Amino acid sequence: MELTIALAKGRLAKFAIELFSKCGIDTSELREDTRKLVVCDKKNELRFVLVKPSDVPVYVYRGVADIGIAGKDTLLEEGLPLYEMLDLKCGKCKVCVAGYPKQKERITSNITRVATKYPRIAKMYYDEKGEGIEIIKLNGSIELAPILDLSDVIVDIVESGTTIRENGLTILEEVCDISARLVVNQVSLKTKAEKIQPLIEKMKIALEDM
Numbered sequence: 001m002e003l004t005i006a007l008a009k010g011r012l013a014k015f016a017i018e019l020f021s022k023c024g025i026d027t028s029e030l031r032e033d034t035r036k037l038v039v040c041d042k043k044n045e046l047r048f049v050l051v052k053p054s055d056v057p058v059y060v061y062r063g064v065a066d067i068g069i070a071g072k073d074t075l076l077e078e079g080l081p082l083y084e085m086l087d088l089k090c091g092k093c094k095v096c097v098a099g100y101p102k103q104k105e106r107i108t109s110n111i112t113r114v115a116t117k118y119p120r121i122a123k124m125y126y127d128e129k130g131e132g133i134e135i136i137k138l139n140g141s142i143e144l145a146p147i148l149d150l151s152d153v154i155v156d157i158v159e160s161g162t163t164i165r166e167n168g169l170t171i172l173e174e175v176c177d178i179s180a181r182l183v184v185n186q187v188s189l190k191t192k193a194e195k196i197q198p199l200i201e202k203m204k205i206a207l208e209d210m
C-alpha cells in the first residue's frame, strides 16, 4: 500500500469521497454509510481508514495515516504539528461564543463559565483577551448548558445559526472561521513526496469545480 488516508466519518465524509472520486480514484467501496473501517482502491495504491472526526489529527501525527481530512476546529483543538496543505473550502462554519442576549448583565461571578467541546480553543481565545474562565467540557448538545445554567456562555460551532436560535441564544463573539483542511504527516511529506505531491495537485484541480 502506498498511501494511507484518514477520513472523518460524519459531515465531511460525503465531500471527501466526491473529492477523491473527482481525482480519478476508484471510490466504489468507499460509501458514506459503510461500516468497514479500512477500504482500499482497486489498484491497491490507497488505503482509506474511516475514523471519528476528532481523531484524524492523531492518526496523521502518529504516521499510521500519511494524509487526513479534518475540520480546522479539530486541528486547532488537537494542536499537533502537521502540515496543512489545502483549504478544502467545505464544512464551512464559525467557532463562536454564544449565550443569552445581554449576557454581560447576567453574569454573577467574575469568572465566566464556558461550556464547550473545544477547551483548548476556548482557553486560547480567553487567554488572549486576558479573561479568566472556568471550562465545562461537554461532548455534544452544548447549547443546553446556558439553558440549564450549567454555564454562562458556550464556545461552539455555528453554521446556519438554527441551533442557537431555536434555543434562545445568540452569537456574542466570533472566534474563528472554520473549513475542512487536507493535512499531511511531516515525515510522509518527505519520504513519500512523489506520491503525495501529485495527489495534492489533482485535488487542487478537482476542487476548482466543486
Ligand SMILES: Nc1ncnc2c1ncn2[C@@H]1O[C@H](COP(=O)(O)OP(=O)(O)OP(=O)(O)O)[C@@H](O)[C@H]1O
Pocket (backbone or CB within 6 Å): 008, 009, 010, 011, 012, 052, 053, 054, 070, 071, 072, 073, 074, 091, 092, 093, 139, 140, 157, 158, 159, 160, 178, 179, 180
Ligand atoms: N453544523 C455544522 N455545519 C458545518 N460544518 C460543521 C458543523 N458542525 C461541524 N462541522 C464541521 O464538520 C466537522 C465534522 O463534523 P461532525 O459533526 O461530522 O463531527 P464531530 O462534530 O466531530 O462529531 P462527533 O461529535 O461525532 O465527534 C467538524 O469538525 C467541523 O469542522
Ligand SMILES: O=P(O)(O)OC[C@H]1O[C@H](OP(=O)(O)OP(=O)(O)O)[C@H](O)[C@@H]1O
Pocket (backbone or CB within 6 Å): 139, 140, 141, 142, 143, 156, 157, 158, 159, 160, 161, 162, 163, 164
Ligand atoms: O448553526 P447550525 O447549522 O445549527 O449548526 C451548529 C450545530 O451543529 C453542531 O452540532 P452537531 O449537529 O454536530 O450536534 P452535537 O454537537 O450537539 O452532537 C454544533 O455543535 C452546533 O450545535
